[in-house]
Structure formats: C-alpha cells, structure tokens
Amino acid sequence: MSPDGANLVSVSENQKVQVWRLSDGMRIQELDGPPSTNADVAFSRDGELLAVSAADRTVHIRHWVNGHKLAVLHRHGDSVNTAQFTDDGSLVTASDDSTVAMFPCTTCGPFEKDLLKQAQERVEAHRR
Numbered sequence: 001m002s003p004d005g006a007n008l009v010s011v012s013e014n015q016k017v018q019v020w021r022l023s024d025g026m027r028i029q030e031l032d033g034p035p036s037t038n039a040d041v042a043f044s045r046d047g048e049l050l051a052v053s054a055a056d057r058t059v060h061i062r063h064w065v066n067g068h069k070l071a072v073l074h075r076h077g078d079s080v081n082t083a084q085f086t087d088d089g090s091l092v093t094a095s096d097d098s099t100v101a102m103f104p105c106t107t108c109g110p111f112e113k114d115l116l117k118q119a120q121e122r123v124e125a126h127r128r
Contacts, residue, residue: 002047009050009064011041017052019064031067034060040082044089051083051091059083059093075101 001008001022008020011033019029036055043050049070052060059073059080076095083093091103 002043003045004047007043007047009041009043011052017041017050017062017064019050029064029067031062031064034058034072036079040080042084044085045087046089049085051085051093053080053083053093055079057095059091061091073103075099075103 006022007028008022010018010020012018015033015035017031017033018027019031020026021028031050033052034054034056040053041050043064048063048065050062050064052062054060057074057076057078057080059075060069061071061073062069073091073093075093076097076099078095078097080093080095083091085091093101093103095101
C-alpha cells in the first residue's frame with residue numbers, strides 16, 4: 001500500500017506489476033516486472049518508487065508513475081524474498097541465501113545505478 005493509503009501495488013505470475021487506485025478499484029499503471037518476480041513489492045516512503053524483489057537475486061527499482069526503471073540492485077547470492085523501505089528512505093532486502101542487505105537512502109537523490117557501487121565510488125573519492 002502507498003504511504004498515503006491511496007494506491008495498492010500487486011505483482012502477478014505473468015511478471016506484471018500493477019498499481020491500483022483504492023478509491024475506485026481502477027488499475028492506474030501496469031509495468032513489466034523482472035522475469036523472475038518473487039511477488040514482493042514495496043512503495044518508497046514518498047510513494048514514488050517501487051522496489052520489486054526477484055528470484056534472479058536482484059531487486060528492481062521503478063518510478064511507478066512514469067514507468068522508468070531506475071536501478072537493478074545486486075547484493076544477494078540467491079532469490080530475494082522481500083524488499084521494504086525504511087522510514088529514512090533506505091531499502092532493506094532479505095534473501096534465501098540467509099542474508100539481509102541495506103541500501104542507503106533511495107529517495108535522497110538520483111538512483112541511477114547500484115548503490116553499492118555508488119558508495120564505493122564515494123569512499124574512493126573521499127580517500128583522494
């Protein structure tokens with residue numbers, strides 16, 4: 001459910017991510033999900049992004065209104081079962097590989113590539 005309670009998101013077996021307006025039950029957006037959707041999806045705290053977990057060890061981040069895929073996150077060695085945004089905008093994921101991963105705030109700025117790589121680049125830049 002979106003943070004404002006206006007929309008619900010679902011993932012179907014045909015790899016479609018659908019956003020539904022609760023006031024009238026109308027589907028207001030349909031996006032292609034990852035090819036191996038695990039059927040866990042979450043809205044970001046601002047309601048603009050969706051995180052979709054996948055069996056191919058990834059998490060896909062989409063801007064649901066315009067449909068743009070913003071990132072594919074790689075951190076796990078097995079199927080990702082859940083993805084949830086925290087109150088500060090970070091993303092927490094859990095996998096069949098018995099690990100939990102946390103990605104830094106996803107709504108603080110551009111979300112164009114894997115956040116782990118961004119963090120590594122920042123550390124390297126800071127060292128210089």
